[in-house]
Structures are given as structure tokens and as C-alpha cells.
Amino acid sequence: MPRPRSFDTDTVIEQLCEYFWTHGYGATSLDEMAKHLGVKRGSLYNAFGSKEVLFNAAFERYEVKLRGAFETPYPGFRAIAHYFNNVITAATTQGMGRGCFYVNLLMSSEIPTPELQKAVERNTQFIRQFLHDHLTQAQREGQLQSSVSVQSAADVLFAAAIAVFALARTKAAPTVIQKFVDNTFRGLLIDEAWLQFEAADFSRSETPCSLSTFT
Numbered sequence: 001m002p003r004p005r006s007f008d009t010d011t012v013i014e015q016l017c018e019y020f021w022t023h024g025y026g027a028t029s030l031d032e033m034a035k036h037l038g039v040k041r042g043s044l045y046n047a048f049g050s051k052e053v054l055f056n057a058a059f060e061r062y063e064v065k066l067r068g069a070f071e072t073p074y075p076g077f078r079a080i081a082h083y084f085n086n087v088i089t090a091a092t093t094q095g096m097g098r099g100c101f102y103v104n105l106l107m108s109s110e111i112p113t114p115e116l117q118k119a120v121e122r123n124t125q126f127i128r129q130f131l132h133d134h135l136t137q138a139q140r141e142g143q144l145q146s147s148v149s150v151q152s153a154a155d156v157l158f159a160a161a162i163a164v165f166a167l168a169r170t171k172a173a174p175t176v177i178q179k180f181v182d183n184t185f186r187g188l189l190i191d192e193a194w195l196q197f198e199a200a201d202f203s204r205s206e207t208p209c210s211l212s213t214f215t
Contacts, residue, residue: 009047012037016058021101025055026110052112059119062101066123070130076137077189080157083130084181087161091168091177099169103162124158131157143193153188160184 015037020028030051034041048054069086072079090100098104102123111117131154138144144153160181167177186194 012039012044012047013057013061016054017061017101020055020058021062021104022098024104024108024110025051025112030054055112056116056119059101059105059116063119063123066102067126070127076134076141077143077185077193079134080131080138081185084157084161084164084185087164088174088177088181091164092174095165095168097169097171099165103165104169106162107166127161128154128158138193143189145188145190148188156184156188 016033019033019036028051030041030044033051033054034044037044044054048057069090070083072082074082102120105111105116106120106124111120132150135144135150135153135157139150144150164177164181167180
């Protein structure tokens with residue numbers, strides 16, 4: 001008869017999410033994780049089977065929370081501003097010094113399983129589609145500069161989101177990160193739209209998602 005687990009699986013996955021986000025995959029071992037979690041190595045192995053499975057479980061938990069950054073009641077460029085507000089909030093708090101679990105994995109050469117590779121690709125497609133859809137609305141509303149296509153703007157903003165977390169990993173000042181995003185927006189919007197955007201301060205005034213989104 002199997003022995004009952006000495007830990008709560010859900011709690012362990014939450015802790016693993018934090019651990020892998022900070023330390024990555026290659027620099028960790030089951031012994032280190034068991035010590036960090038305060039559980040026996042054998043119990044951890046019996047529950048999950050391998051470090052790869054542990055990592056997959058941690059990222060799946062993070063993936064669910066990551067989607068919370070995209071929840072917005074707004075259309076068009078205002079939705080994008082709301083998303084970037086969430087990104088900046090996350091980057092300059094929990095992400096300072098360690099970036100974003102998804103971005104770190106996206107930029108890594110050590111994605112351990114095909115399932116995880118598919119998860120990274122799925123999230124990349126999700127983010128790009130979100131940007132494309134709302135930029136299409138912004139273009140209909142005449143907010144984008146005439147020389148800027150929806151696809152090129154989506155590429156720029158996807159790269160900007162990655163860059164925000166790269167800046168956070170280097171512990172850049174929050175004001176530097178905010179200025180970078182503002183300048184990116186300024187390069188895409190027509191003058192009238194930028195003035196309205198700046199006056200309304202959409203990128204900072206909307207209520208961001210809970211900080212637990214990225215924990």
C-alpha cells in the first residue's frame with residue numbers, strides 16, 4: 001500500500017514555480033529542490049517522477065497566471081496599454097533581477113521537453129494574436145501612423161514586452177523601463193492619438209492585474 005504524501009502537491013507546484021523562475025532548469029537538482037521545499041527527495045520523485053515533469057508542472061502553473069495579464073475590458077490600443085501596465089508592474093516588482101519565467105524560457109537554449117517547447121510556442125502565438133487583434137482595432141480607429149502596418153507594430157510590441165523583462169533582469173530603474181515603453185508607443189501612434197494617450201495616461205492609470213499573476 002503506497003504511503004501518503006507528506007506534502008500538499010498544489011503548494012509544492014506553487015513553490016516550484018518560484019524556484020524554477022529564479023534558478024532556471026539546468027542549474028537545479030532534485031536534491032536542491034527537495035531541500036528548498038522542505039520535503040524528502042524520494043517523496044518528490046515518487047510524486048512527479050523526474051525534474052522534467054516538475055519543470056513542466058511549474059510552467060503550466062505559471063502559464064495560467066500569465067494569461068491574467070491580458071484580461072482587459074478595453075479595445076484597441078487602450079487594451080495594449082493596459083497589458084503593458086501589467087507587464088511593467090510585474091517586471092518592476094517580482095520580476096526585478098529575474099525577469100519573466102516565460103521570457104527566460106523563450107530565450108533559453110535548454111527547453112527540456114517537447115511538451116514545454118509547445119507550451120512556449122503556444123504562449124508566443126497567444127501574445128502575438130492579442131497584439132495583432134487590438135492593433136487591428138487601433139488601425140480602424142486611425143490611431144496608428146500610416147507608415148506602420150499592424151504586423152510590424154505587433155512585432156515591435158512583442159519585442160518590447162520581451163525587452164521590458166530583459167531590462168528587469170538587469171535591474172534597470174523602473175523609470176527607465178517606463179520611458180522605454182512610452183517611446184515605443186510614441187513611435188507607433190499618430191500625434192493626436194499619442195497626445196490623447198499621454199494626457200489620459202492609460203499606461204499608468206488603469207488598474208493593473210493582481211501582482212499574484214506572476215507569482
